[in-house]
Amino acid sequence: MKTVFAKSVPGRTGVLPPKADKTARDMLPQNLLRARRPALPELSELDVVRHYSRLSRLNYGVDANFYPLGSCTMKYNPKFIEAAVNYRGFTDTHPLLAQVDGGEALTQGNLEAIWLTEQLLQEVTGMRAFTMQPMAGAQGELTGILLIAAYHRAKGNKKSKIICPDAAHGTNPATAALAGYEVVNIVSKDGMVDPEALAAVLDDSVAGLMMTCPNTLGLFEQHLPEIVRLLRSVDALLYYDGANFNACMGRLRVGDVGFDVVHLNLHKTMGTPHGGGGPGSGPVGVSERLIPFLPGPRVVKKADGRFGLNHDLPQSIGRVAPFYGNFGVYLKALAYILRCGAEGLSRATDYAVLNANYLLARLRGHLDIPYDRICMHEFVASASKLGEYDVHALDLAKALLDKGYHAPTIYFPLIVKECLMFEPTETESKEMLDAFCDDLIAICERARTDPAGVKAAPVTLPVRRLDETAAARNMILTEVE
Amino acid sequence: MPFIPHTPEDTGAMLKAVGVRHLDELFAAIPDDMRPKSFALPEGLSEYDAAARMHELAHRNAGHVLSFMGAGAYDHIVPAAVDALTARGEFYTAYTPYQPEASQGTLQGIFEYQTAVCRLLDMDAANASVYDGGSAVFEAAMMCVRAAKKRRLVVDECLNPLYRAMLHTLAANVDVVIVTVPHAGGASDMDTLAAAIGGDCAAVIVQNPGFFGVVQDFAPLADKARAAGAKSVMLVNPVLQSVLKTPGESGFDVAVADGQSVGMALSFGGPYLGMMACAKDMVRQMPGRIAGRTKDLDGKTGYVLTLQAREQHIRRAKATSNICSNQALCAMRSVIHLSLLGPEGLIRTAELSMQRARESAEALTKLPGVSMLNDAPYGNEFAVTLPKPARQAVAALLKEKIAPGLPVCRWYKGLENVLLVACTEKTRPAHIRRMAQALSSAL
Incomplete structure (x- = not known):
């Protein structure tokens, strides 16, 4: 999508405050003023509203997507x-x-x-x-x-x-x-x-x-x-x-x-x-x-x-x-x-822990669980079993994105190889956890039969895998005028 | 139970799948003698009652105070579309964009924010924000210490005293020396600042307009710093930056600002926004997240977090900073705000704020015994000397819910009678008349 700067049309205006009687030149000496106007976007209010509404739709967020990002506790944020x-x-x-x-x-x-x-x-x-x-x-x-x-x-x-x-x-x-x-x-x-x-x-x-x-x-x-x-x-x-x-x-x-x-x-x-x-x-x-x-x-x-x-x-x-x-x-x-009060906060903790343990129980046997015991609010799994198919934690993460879920945290903590860290939080229902597990288990199975298919993910998102090396090398950090 | 969807049947089935009979068994790893000694929180409220309790607290503030307070936080107009767009769950319920393919909205937003900051300040690169103006000053100082490989920081006393206090606190255990150069009658003392930049100086840190509102030309100071092998940092006001000579034009290495004035409510001090930008050769010293443009496998343009080798999750103890969460949604607010206003809207905001400040200065200096602290050029804020302690005058006017400005004596000894007065485009001529009249009877 074009940037808000690329959409700019000289002379178009959005939300304008009243105009002063005096200009900056009337009020300050020339040597204290900038040489030319800043090249900010020149757009109508609707242009801006439409641009950022469309931009927002390129994101996953808790409101629309299950977001089991370990250690980040992406629980529902109540509207009130x-x-x-x-x-x-x-x-x-x-x-x-x-x-x-x-x-x-x-x-x-x-x-x-x-x-x-x-x-x-x-x-x-x-x-x-x-x-x-x-x-x-x-x-x-x-x-x-x-x-x-x-x-x-x-x-x-x-x-x-x-x-x-x-x-x-x-x-x-x-x-x-x-x-x-x-x-x-x-x-x-x-x-x-x-x-x-x-x-x-x-x-x-x-x-x-x-x-x-x-x-x-x-x-x-x-x-x-x-x-x-x-x-x-x-x-x-x-x-x-x-x-x-x-x-x-x-x-x-x-x-x-x-x-x-x-x-x-x-x-x-x-x-x-x-x-x-x-x-x-x-x-x-x-x-x-x-x-x-x-x-x-x-x-x-x-x-x-x-x-x-x-x-x-x-x-x-x-x-x-x-x-x-x-x-x-x-x-x-x-x-x-x-x-929430005392009871509501305690319940938040209890059900966060229940959800994590349920997810762990359902994924056991499909992914390695390096510390397989009752966990607290999150747990780590490892994709190392899939290494022989050249499928890695990163690939599973990207394949989950294709299914409409945010990925778990990957490659952290550093002490577990091919680490995937899951934190479902208390606000997710059993149905959501079941659907997620079904999809993740299917991805693990596909990794064995069609590893190339998993490694191609994501294919349903606004962009496919991005070249991070080129980003660091080329350092394009702003839109040039 | 609020926000937990489990039915008793769900809970039963899930416990069974886990292989335990009761939720308590999930916490068996916590020894009995470590259980809470107390958990005496109030009982939970309904949504309606919780909101009513919050409403009651909000109403215990006076409200509708006629305020001329600034000192780094300004009451500018925020267009309704800023709230409407940033309230979209896709923006505000997302995490840091660790999975770029599912976060292009946030990432392109950051890229656009970086672009807006760089164009406003005439700098080469910006980060995705730090917490506020004060933390931006601290992080900028640390950038310069690393880049210059020197330890002495020369700080102008016209730099916001709250930010200077933060710098002293945050750098307390770091091996740096902070030298503060006193102001000269409310303006930056250019000669003394220049003289303080010696061979062991890592950076000179200034603010334009200064804390007292004065606008000065700092270009010669940046030249002097460069000649001495030191870096230079300028804190600016993003609204006034639409008309004032930029840090880039003045030759500064790092530019920082509190971005509150472009899209954030006063909100009793936060959340605000720490803007940071720098010259190209300092990019790798910059803390925090930076978005960069790249291509995907099909050659389509996209955005990622880049230069992550600077950051704590990769470099741990050797990172440029410990910053992790920043003020992302505030950065989004500011780029939307700047896009809605455009150059014309931002310039109008600056010019009307400055004009109102001049009208206020004129009204106040007509009062007997009131004079400008100095005759230097100023922006939307200025300092006046009253015939009595400013604290007393302000206390008297607050009884009528008028805050005529900020007494500066808490931070500047010897300036007991000085009042710092700020205006914005929201200030109306009738407000100025009312304030001047009230002050007149309090003096």
């Missing part, structure tokens, strides 16, 4: 949460209004919404305080590691390393490195963090361990109590990557079992939409000893029941967002939590 955050009281408020004298009184609803979201997340996770500032999971990770660093600095600890298990998301080592730490990788044993491997690298220079539980294989970490004990012995802190916390609601509170920092991905756990890559929201919860270091300003409930902002935080790490994070995103999570 969109409506519930678009009230003008929320959308029209300037963020700094709450920070001027007399402004708190005009923003009580927003401040209460932030405070309430923090309270609810504390109860869900068992942490003692939350900051809503981080704007995505990865920024939550960075915030968490900066909090750990601030804790050690305040105690006078000399720490230089963060440990990351080999099954960790790539963001964990990237975050630790961005925060100035040396990253120590430890090898998993039987799909779990191995306490012996951990003990072997553990010394006084270790600031903390970043852990995902259930891990990216979809397994609950069996040695968690031992890991907590080991880290405590060298005053290292335990970071919980909440990417998989949707497997835990009502079943495990990370604060209860010794974690010091947790980030949640609200777009995964709490039903907020992912938007094709964001905006997300990555609030961070902490244990008692990290509270003084939280970013500010912090929302407080005053003795008179009113809400305000506390800027007086002498030990705070500062700020990781200009204001209060992705307010419009976590409002949706608040609406979702209010709707």
Whole structure:
């Protein structure tokens, strides 16, 4: 499809604000002005509406397609949460209004919404305080590691390393490195963090361990109590990557079992939409000893029941967002939590785990299951059995696209060859899972009889397989004028 | 139960297929002594009641405040079509486009967004966005540290103080030195900035218009940086960029912006949009996702995420950044917004905002004891000195639900009487009269 720029017709206009009496030339000296107008599209409103409506139809999304993308938790995003955050009281408020004298009184609803979201997340996770500032999971990770660093600095600890298990998301080592730490990788044993491997690298220079539980294989970490004990012995802190916390609601509170920092991905756990890559929201919860270091300003409930902002935080790490994070995103999570309540959130976890185990049971025998046991909300399979037909995880993924499903996550975690990671989520029905399994099993059978047919996929989508090597070599990143 | 479709029969059949009798058995891996000590959340509400609770919170805000607050977040018109198009489930319920054949809508959208950003800022390449203006400044600084292989960052005090605070926080554990060059009467001090660019300088980071609204020519500073082997970063306002000299024309290596003003509501601070663009030789230092054009097996044009060897899911600890999710739907909003307005609409937005700012300045400086902080050229925002502390004046006007601007003293000591006033195309002459009148009686 032509780009919106290629469709541009000089002189055509769309949505125009009123014209000023003065031009920029009347108001500013020539040397401060740009030489020519920016070459933005010149189109009618309908041109633009039609272009982006058509473009949207080239996408798969949860609204139209089953999307079992492991670790990404593509559950249904309830429609009412969109409506519930678009009230003008929320959308029209300037963020700094709450920070001027007399402004708190005009923003009580927003401040209460932030405070309430923090309270609810504390109860869900068992942490003692939350900051809503981080704007995505990865920024939550960075915030968490900066909090750990601030804790050690305040105690006078000399720490230089963060440990990351080999099954960790790539963001964990990237975050630790961005925060100035040396990253120590430890090898998993039987799909779990191995306490012996951990003990072997553990010394006084270790600031903390970043852990995902259930891990990216979809397994609950069996040695968690031992890991907590080991880290405590060298005053290292335990970071919980909440990417998989949707497997835990009502079943495990990370604060209860010794974690010091947790980030949640609200777009995964709490039903907020992912938007094709964001905006997300990555609030961070902490244990008692990290509270003084939280970013500010912090929302407080005053003795008179009113809400305000506390800027007086002498030990705070500062700020990781200009204001209060992705307010419009976590409002949706608040609406979702209010709707679900304790029972609804627990059920979301229980049925996410049931759906994953059902999918696993149906696919057993058709794909290799390297860690074949009861899983949590997701599991990994391997396409290595099909290697003799030269059919790979990538081919299965593309063949699934042809059937109208989004593919599972492939080639992650890195510790499983030909990895396919399935996460069905709780919002999918048994019929959908059955249809998906029937189609995937048929694709596996076809891989043996007609491998070329599978490798040709996709053939029903707007484009066939794309040349990624040429894209990186040619670097066409914009439409040339 | 909300959002879970299972009938009791479904659940029974599925448990049987799994080989367990009860849901609890699926959680046997969690030891009993690790079970939650509490899970005392409120009972779930119906859809209607949950929405009513949210509505009640929204209404506890004052609403309809006549506001002249800017400081990086501006109340511009957002055409209705922006909401209508980005509300399409095909856009907002998709994930990051990891399967390009099933994500051409998102990928072409990113490509078009990158194009719009590059044309607006006159740069060669843009990424698919970072979180906001402040994280864009931080990521730009890190790009320059890597590219220049030096560690000192020279930062103009006219760079948004909130973004400077973020830079200090986010770079706290990184081996860099941040040197802040004080402003001169609310404008960038070009001589001192130039003098601070020495041999060990990785980058000079400036903002145009500056935090106080002043528009300056930074081209000589970029020349000076290049001559010293340093990189240069400019933070801009995307609306005003339709008329102002661009970072590209000024010779900057990296251009960043908060894209809130092109398609996003104020929304109490987020979600906004971190725009990032750079010169060709810096592309491989850029963080985050980048879409590129290519061909499929049949030679048909398509789009993919490209240069992924920079990113965390491939490079892990050696990645250019840890960023993963960005503000994709906000980027989509902004390219739709810019397409609807076109060059004419965006220029009109800028010019009317600037004209209203001049009308406001004229009205305010007629009040006794009120004067402009300086006589430098400005865009849609300007600073005035009041005859009394700006905090007091603002507090008095807020009682009438008028926010005449932002007192800057929280971030600039010694400027207790300075008020930062912003206008947009939504500001009407009657608003200006009302604000000036109210301020007059508060002074």
